[in-house]
Amino acid sequence: MVGISKRSRSDRRRRRPGIRHGLLPGQRRADRRLTIDVEVDPDEELGDGRRSISWAARKLGPKGRFLIVAMLIGAVITLISLSFDQYTASSSSYADPKNEAQVSHGKSLYTANCAFCHGDDLGGKEGWDRDYPKGGRPALPLNGSGALWRLADHDIYDVIKFGGQPFSPINYRNDMPGFELQLAAADLWALVAYVKSTWSPEMIERQKEAVARQEQG
Numbered sequence: 001m002v003g004i005s006k007r008s009r010s011d012r013r014r015r016r017p018g019i020r021h022g023l024l025p026g027q028r029r030a031d032r033r034l035t036i037d038v039e040v041d042p043d044e045e046l047g048d049g050r051r052s053i054s055w056a057a058r059k060l061g062p063k064g065r066f067l068i069v070a071m072l073i074g075a076v077i078t079l080i081s082l083s084f085d086q087y088t089a090s091s092s093s094y095a096d097p098k099n100e101a102q103v104s105h106g107k108s109l110y111t112a113n114c115a116f117c118h119g120d121d122l123g124g125k126e127g128w129d130r131d132y133p134k135g136g137r138p139a140l141p142l143n144g145s146g147a148l149w150r151l152a153d154h155d156i157y158d159v160i161k162f163g164g165q166p167f168s169p170i171n172y173r174n175d176m177p178g179f180e181l182q183l184a185a186a187d188l189w190a191l192v193a194y195v196k197s198t199w200s201p202e203m204i205e206r207q208k209e210a211v212a213r214q215e216q217g
C-alpha cells in the first residue's frame with residue numbers, strides 16, 4: 001500500500017495566514033485524501049517490459065488476448081497484401097526494360113515458355129525471313145535483329161497473350177501460340193520488358209517513332 005498525496009502547492013499556501021483558499025470551514029481538501037492503492041506485483045523480479053506485458057495480458061483476459069493477437073495477424077496480412085499490390089501495380093500495367101526485377105522475372109519466363117521456339121538469344125528460327133504467303137512462318141526474332149520495333153508495347157503484349165492468329169489475315173496460318181491461360185498480366189509485361197531489354201537504344205527510339213506515326217493515324 002502506497003499513499004500518494006499532492007502536497008507542494010497547498011502546503012505553500014497554508015503557510016500564508018488568513019487565506020482560506022476557497023475552502024468552507026471544516027471542509028477538507030480533496031487532494032489530501034487522494035491515495036492510490038498499488039498492488040505489489042508478484043512478477044516484481046521480471047524486467048520492466050516483461051512485467052508490463054504480463055500485467056497487460058492478465059488485465060485483458062483470454063478474450064482480450066485473442067483480440068490483440070487477431071489484430072496483429074490482421075495488420076501483418078494487410079501490410080503484406082499492400083506491398084504485394086504495390087509490386088503488381090508497378091509491374092502489371094507497363095514494361096520497363098530498366099526495371100531489373102521485372103526484366104529478370106521476364107527472363108525466367110522466357111526461358112521456360114519461349115526459348116524453345118524463339119531461341120536462347122531471341123534470334124528466332126532459321127528461315128524466318130523468307131516469304132510465307134500462306135503462313136507457317138518459323139518463329140521471328142524478338143531481339144534487335146528483327147522488326148519487332150514496328151509494334152507498340154501493348155501490341156507485343158497482345159500477341160503474347162492471344163497468339164498471332166487474331167492479328168493475321170484469314171488465309172494465313174500463324175503459329176505463334178497464345179499464353180492467356182498460363183500467364184498473368186504482370187508476367188506478360190515482364191516478358192515485354194525482358195524482350196525490350198535486349199534492344200539497342202536505336203531500336204527503342206525506332207519503336208517510339210513508329211508508335212508516334214501510328215497514333216497520328
Ligand code: HEC
Nearest residue numbers: 113114117137138139140147148159160164174175176191
Ligand atoms: C511453338 C513455338 C512458339 C512459342 C513457344 C512461342 N512463339 Fe512467339 N512466335 C512463334 C512464331 C512461329 C511466330 C511468327 C508467327 C508469324 O509471323 O507467322 C511468333 C511470333 C511472336 C511475336 C511477334 C513477332 C513479330 O515481329 O510480329 C512475338 C512478340 C512473340 N512471338 C513472342 C513470344 C513470347 C514472348 C513467347 C513466350 C511466352 C513466345 N513467343 C512463344 C512461335 C512461338
